[in-house]
Amino acid sequence: MQTDTTTTGHVATGAAQLPQVTEPRNPGMALDMDWVRAAQANTSAIERRAGSLSGRRSLKKDHQAAWMLKAITCIDLTTLSGDDTAGRVRRLCAKAAHPVRADILDALGVSGITTGAVCVYHDMIEPAVAALQDTGIPVAAVSTGFPAGLSPFHLRLAEIGESVKAGAAEIDIVISRRHVLTGNWQALYNEMKAFREACGDAHVKAILATGELGSLRNVARASLVCMMAGADFIKTSTGKESVNATLPVSLVMIRAIRDYYDRTGYRVGYKPAGGISKAKDAVTYLTLIKDELGDRWLQPDLFRFGASSLLGDIERQLEHHVSGHYSAAHRHPIG
Amino acid sequence: MTVKDIFESMEYGPAPESAGEAMAWLERTNRSFGLFIDGQMTAPGEAFETKNPATGEVLATVTQSSPDDVERAVTAARKAQGKWAKLPGHARAKYLYALARLVQKHARLFAVLETLDNGKPIRESRDIDVPLVARHFYYHAGMAQLQDSELPDREALGVCGQIIPWNFPLLMLAWKIAPAIAMGNTVVLKPAEYTPLTALLFAQICQEAGLPKGVVNIVTGNGEVGEAIVSHEDIDKIAFTGSTEVGRIIRRATAGTGKSLTLELGGKSPYIVFDDADIDSAIEGLVDAIWFNQGQVCCAGSRLIVQEGIADRFYAKLRARMDGLRVGNPMDKSIDVGALVDPVQLETITRMVDASDEGDTYRAPCPLPDQGCFYPPTLITGLSPSSTLMQEEIFGPVLVATTFRTPTEAVQIANNTRYGLAATVWSENVNLALDIAPKLVAGVVWVNATNMFDAAAGFGGVRESGFGREGGWEGLMAYTKARGKTQALAPVAPIAAPKDASVDALDRTAKMFIGGKQARPDSGYSRPVWSPKGKLLGHVGLGSRKDIRNAVEAAHAAKGWSKTTGHLRAQILYYIAENLSARAEEFAHRINEMTGKRNGAREVEASVSRLFSYAAWADKYDGAAKPVPLRGVALAMHEPVGVIGAFCPDDAPLLGLVSLVAPAIAMGNRVVAVASDPYPLAATDFYQVLETSDLPAGVVNILTGPHADLAETMAGHLDVDAVWSQSGADLSAIVEHAAAGNLKRTWVNNARARDWSGKDGEGREMLAHATEVKTIWVPYGE
Numbered sequence A: 001m002q003t004d005t006t007t008t009g010h011v012a013t014g015a016a017q018l019p020q021v022t023e024p025r026n027p028g029m030a031l032d033m034d035w036v037r038a039a040q041a042n043t044s045a046i047e048r049r050a051g052s053l054s055g056r057r058s059l060k061k062d063h064q065a066a067w068m069l070k071a072i073t074c075i076d077l078t079t080l081s082g083d084d085t086a087g088r089v090r091r092l093c094a095k096a097a098h099p100v101r102a103d104i105l106d107a108l109g110v111s112g113i114t115t116g117a118v119c120v121y122h123d124m125i126e127p128a129v130a131a132l133q134d135t136g137i138p139v140a141a142v143s144t145g146f147p148a149g150l151s152p153f154h155l156r157l158a159e160i161g162e163s164v165k166a167g168a169a170e171i172d173i174v175i176s177r178r179h180v181l182t183g184n185w186q187a188l189y190n191e192m193k194a195f196r197e198a199c200g201d202a203h204v205k206a207i208l209a210t211g212e213l214g215s216l217r218n219v220a221r222a223s224l225v226c227m228m229a230g231a232d233f234i235k236t237s238t239g240k241e242s243v244n245a246t247l248p249v250s251l252v253m254i255r256a257i258r259d260y261y262d263r264t265g266y267r268v269g270y271k272p273a274g275g276i277s278k279a280k281d282a283v284t285y286l287t288l289i290k291d292e293l294g295d296r297w298l299q300p301d302l303f304r305f306g307a308s309s310l311l312g313d314i315e316r317q318l319e320h321h322v323s324g325h326y327s328a329a330h331r332h333p334i335g
Numbered sequence B: 001m002t003v004k005d006i007f008e009s010m011e012y013g014p015a016p017e018s019a020g021e022a023m024a025w026l027e028r029t030n031r032s033f034g035l036f037i038d039g040q041m042t043a044p045g046e047a048f049e050t051k052n053p054a055t056g057e058v059l060a061t062v063t064q065s066s067p068d069d070v071e072r073a074v075t076a077a078r079k080a081q082g083k084w085a086k087l088p089g090h091a092r093a094k095y096l097y098a099l100a101r102l103v104q105k106h107a108r109l110f111a112v113l114e115t116l117d118n119g120k121p122i123r124e125s126r127d128i129d130v131p132l133v134a135r136h137f138y139y140h141a142g143m144a145q146l147q148d149s150e151l152p153d154r155e156a157l158g159v160c161g162q163i164i165p166w167n168f169p170l171l172m173l174a175w176k177i178a179p180a181i182a183m184g185n186t187v188v189l190k191p192a193e194y195t196p197l198t199a200l201l202f203a204q205i206c207q208e209a210g211l212p213k214g215v216v217n218i219v220t221g222n223g224e225v226g227e228a229i230v231s232h233e234d235i236d237k238i239a240f241t242g243s244t245e246v247g248r249i250i251r252r253a254t255a256g257t258g259k260s261l262t263l264e265l266g267g268k269s270p271y272i273v274f275d276d277a278d279i280d281s282a283i284e285g286l287v288d289a290i291w292f293n294q295g296q297v298c299c300a301g302s303r304l305i306v307q308e309g310i311a312d313r314f315y316a317k318l319r320a321r322m323d324g325l326r327v328g329n330p331m332d333k334s335i336d337v338g339a340l341v342d343p344v345q346l347e348t349i350t351r352m353v354d355a356s357d358e359g360d361t362y363r364a365p366c367p368l369p370d371q372g373c374f375y376p377p378t379l380i381t382g383l384s385p386s387s388t389l390m391q392e393e394i395f396g397p398v399l400v401a402t403t404f405r406t407p408t409e410a411v412q413i414a415n416n417t418r419y420g421l422a423a424t425v426w427s428e429n430v431n432l433a434l435d436i437a438p439k440l441v442a443g444v445v446w447v448n449a450t451n452m453f454d455a456a457a458g459f460g461g462v463r464e465s466g467f468g469r470e471g472g473w474e475g476l477m478a479y480t481k482a483r484g485k486t487q488a489l490a491p492v493a494p495i496a497a498p499k500d501a502s503v504d505a506l507d508r509t510a511k512m513f514i515g516g517k518q519a520r521p522d523s524g525y526s527r528p529v530w531s532p533k534g535k536l537l538g539h540v541g542l543g544s545r546k547d548i549r550n551a552v553e554a555a556h557a558a559k560g561w562s563k564t565t566g567h568l569r570a571q572i573l574y575y576i577a578e579n580l581s582a583r584a585e586e587f588a589h590r591i592n593e594m595t596g597k598r599n600g601a602r603e604v605e606a607s608v609s610r611l612f613s614y615a616a617w618a619d620k621y622d623g624a625a626k627p628v629p630l631r632g633v634a635l636a637m638h639e640p641v642g643v644i645g646a647f648c649p650d651d652a653p654l655l656g657l658v659s660l661v662a663p664a665i666a667m668g669n670r671v672v673a674v675a676s677d678p679y680p681l682a683a684t685d686f687y688q689v690l691e692t693s694d695l696p697a698g699v700v701n702i703l704t705g706p707h708a709d710l711a712e713t714m715a716g717h718l719d720v721d722a723v724w725s726q727s728g729a730d731l732s733a734i735v736e737h738a739a740a741g742n743l744k745r746t747w748v749n750n751a752r753a754r755d756w757s758g759k760d761g762e763g764r765e766m767l768a769h770a771t772e773v774k775t776i777w778v779p780y781g782e
Helices: A007-011 A033-038 A043-056 A061-073 A086-097 A102-107 A122-131 A151-167 A177-181 A184-199 A216-228 A247-264 A279-292 A310-323 B003-009 B020-028 B067-086 B091-107 B107-118 B122-150 B169-180 B196-208 B221-230 B246-252 B279-290 B308-321 B343-354 B407-414 B429-439 B472-479 B547-556 B561-565 B566-582 B584-595 B600-618 B657-664 B681-691 B707-716 B730-739 B764-769
Strands: A074-080 A117-120 A140-142 A170-174 A203-207 A233-234 A268-271 A305-307 B048-050 B058-061 B154-156 B159-163 B184-190 B216-218 B239-240 B260-264 B269-273 B301-307 B358-364 B378-379 B398-404 B422-426 B444-449 B480-482 B511-516 B518-521 B528-530 B536-541 B624-626 B633-638 B645-649 B670-674 B700-703 B722-725 B747-749 B769-779
Touching: A007 B561, A033 A140, A033 A216, A043 A247, A043 A279, A043 B122, A043 B279, A043 B670, A043 B769, A061 A074, A061 A279, A061 A310, A061 B764, A074 A086, A074 A310, A074 B020, A086 A117, A086 A122, A117 A122, A117 A170, A117 A184, A117 B260, A122 A140, A122 A151, A140 A305, A140 B681, A151 A184, A170 A184, A170 B511, A177 A184, A177 A216, A184 A203, A184 A216, A184 B358, A216 A233, A216 A247, A233 A247, A247 A268, A247 A279, A268 B196, A279 A305, A305 A310, A310 B107, B020 B107, B067 B154, B067 B159, B067 B216, B067 B221, B091 B122, B091 B169, B091 B624, B107 B122, B107 B169, B107 B196, B122 B169, B122 B221, B159 B169, B159 B221, B169 B184, B169 B196, B169 B239, B169 B472, B184 B221, B221 B246, B239 B246, B239 B472, B239 B747, B246 B518, B246 B730, B269 B279, B269 B407, B269 B730, B279 B301, B279 B398, B279 B422, B301 B308, B301 B407, B301 B422, B308 B378, B308 B398, B343 B398, B398 B407, B407 B429, B422 B429, B429 B444, B429 B769, B472 B480, B472 B624, B472 B747, B472 B769, B511 B547, B511 B681, B536 B584, B536 B681, B547 B670, B561 B670, B566 B681, B584 B600, B600 B657, B645 B657, B645 B707, B657 B670, B657 B681, B657 B700, B657 B764, B670 B707, B681 B700, B707 B722, B707 B730, B730 B747, B764 B769
Parallel strands: A074 A117, A074 A305, A117 A140, A140 A170, A170 A203, A203 A233, A233 A268, B159 B184, B159 B239, B184 B216, B239 B260, B269 B301, B269 B422, B301 B398, B378 B398, B422 B444, B444 B769, B645 B670, B645 B722, B670 B700, B722 B747
Antiparallel strands: B048 B058, B154 B480, B358 B378, B511 B518, B511 B700, B528 B536, B624 B633, B633 B769
16 A cells, blocks of 8 residues: 555645545445446437537626636646656646636635646656645646556556655546457456555546547446546546547546446546636536536536646636636736 | 625526517517518508517517408419429529528527527527528528429429418428428418517518519418418418327318328327437437427427336436426526427416326426426326327427337337327447337437438328428428329219120129138129120129228238338239239230220230339339438438228229339338229239239238229228329319328329329329338437
């Protein structure tokens, strides 16, 4: 077990975003192949549901502003670049702690808005944890040979341990896509279970890399297997695949989450990542979550956006809401 | 609520569409409308109010058309028709294109006005109705363009009276007007009393498009106006969409008048979910099936038939989905279910549901507005096919449910209805889905989808859901007729007994042919058949009700014929031709003896050729894959109509019989044919040919007797799917009137003659009468 005091210490600061604050963690269950094999996903029907969603739900005025603020609190503000430095990460963390200009928040009558987490590579955990000291914002680290997940298995497990030791409260693992593509569900289950155990008290988000799984049915089945193996969150993408988060994929994954909750009573979180950069899209995602999963999932302990540029668009929309004038990017501090 | 409160509760807020532009448009008309006749709006006459059903607010007053108004509209349409039809197709195409463009330019105004007048959610009028309206005009602009080259043998019917319902006011207008005017007809259209406003806005865009005056006329009012249209002598065609009850009245009213008729009526469409379906998607499909337009949809998937093993889980998930539906102000952009069209409709639905004490009723717990015509989404499970609510159309947001065990049982339950409009099948197994779809008695089947519509895909029903198709090439059959003039039919009387009879010693008694057996008439009566020269040729039985009953039973028993391949049917038709050819001289002699003419040999030769023609067609009357705007296919499959009663032409004793029976059986129908009344013996000889030709028993049944005595029984038989009358006796009125019972299809001659020996005697026209077009939508994708 890779648990260490850094992690628990961090959790103890009381970050509202962390699932165990209010929800019992998903302990997982035995692999139920009958259930996995019975999972279906009709692509065209799912696309129609996803396609009509933005026409069925519309948020206006104060409601739109409030929902956009909610979206901010669900953002895993992310930098996953080869040229990341401690300085760059500190800047990002500062933005995570103060994502919206104070005068805008004042005008909206809200305070204490932060992003859900900051998400970085392993080597950036320490500067991030240091920068976020006393903010309550957890640090998430991508792990297990992110993004391809093809490094030696023992090294992937060790990477989790190192990241947890370094202070990451959340570990975003990548699954071995080949297990899905070859229908080796037992191998996927075993891998996920090992990752979960390696995480200890840190929360584990299972990145399915849905853009590489070939079909929505595979997405549904992989979602179930990862939850059975104890994932706290399931997540669409690394952001590095050619197709990242989409509404149809999200629909499939959250329906799997709903089924898992109905059968086990455990709520697993959901994180779409990559490609969500517009405030309007973020609100559409939230309506999808509200209508398909329910209000309980509209909190950062059960829902996150993996996004880097979404915040900027929301800031501009919020200023427009407050001022009545369309805003400009340079009016908002960068991260 | 503050932003902070909303941030905590994450509730939806109001997202109202503005009614401003629509209200301004109404103000510009002083909220008072006349009629659109001869290209002009008339001064308002005796008026009635049209209201917003969500609020009760009066939107405008609209004119109740008088009989004189209808007269003026028909006169204007008649005056315009000749010139309109003579325009080159390209000229009409330009007008339809202009209408399509104008619908798009005024899309928002149309959508808002529709929602205000009808109560449907603005999302639906904005995202579904109005785009489909534009699509329909674009598509039929193309049809007008292609008419000259692709339909050279068809021409416009003339003046069309069109009566449309309130559930899709503008869309149904488009479905009616676009194909009609594309083909060169002119129209007098009556929108529903509850929802006249978008039709009146459409009148305005007809003016903006510069449409020649009189091509489109719009008369508003109640059912009396509809009656005036239906009974108007100078109208050539009635197209009606609405209730089965009114459709039946119209069928009777137009019987024997020579008017063409298409009816798109009610339904109780099955929605079948197999245990291998994507259940969540099937449930979402139900939202589009029964909670679309408040369930006020003729093809609504209103009968849920779910496989027993998954039923409980399915119902639980469905109830959870219902909990999330939002009912309320239809002008709100976040509303799933709007207002019913009128308090009368609310009262009807409430009464029907309250009258049932069967099953478990679940009402979605969504709050309803304090005022207006709102009914909660409702699910009634645990019903059986014998429950009233499983049989009767509710036309509201009420889903009824039962379970099945096997695919066969699913089909049996699905088809256990008087209706046959649409059906939905959910299964991830392509073998299962594509096996079930053809077995469902319906004009439209959606596989893993529901309520999909497109101008290229035919829409329409079978059984008591009506007849005729709207959309696609097949839809043009409803607005065109074969080119050319016809002659009045000359009745042929049986030859009377001569003063000096010449009787052969050996008695020959022709029997009837029922279920593959020679049968004596149930009546026990016969009549002699005399040659013009006074020779007794034999006796034939006088057919009666019971013989029709027996023959129809036999035809139903031969249902396996409808499942045979075209290749097999072709072989049997060739074989019949071969066996007839072998006895050509005998048949020629018989014909000559009966008619006293000398063309028997030619008639036999033509009959052999005709059998060859339909043997050829048996495996060549192709369906189509329609280019609908979706990833998937919409298959237009030609299916047999079922059991057809056919009154054969009197003047061509053999060729007339062959000309009706051959296309019918080539397409897989079973036939009860009534032989030429004056010259019946060629038909009764013909059954000996059938007996030696491997035709299964019951596929063709041949009766004899006076047509007029049998017509009412045949046309009134509730298990006969179509009746054709090409009799020398004019049975058109009797047949069409009696056909109203089960709204069977009819093909009557309206006392016009046809040259059975020429090209008008065979071909696609008959094949179209012998088939139903079933549109099977199969969206796909992995």
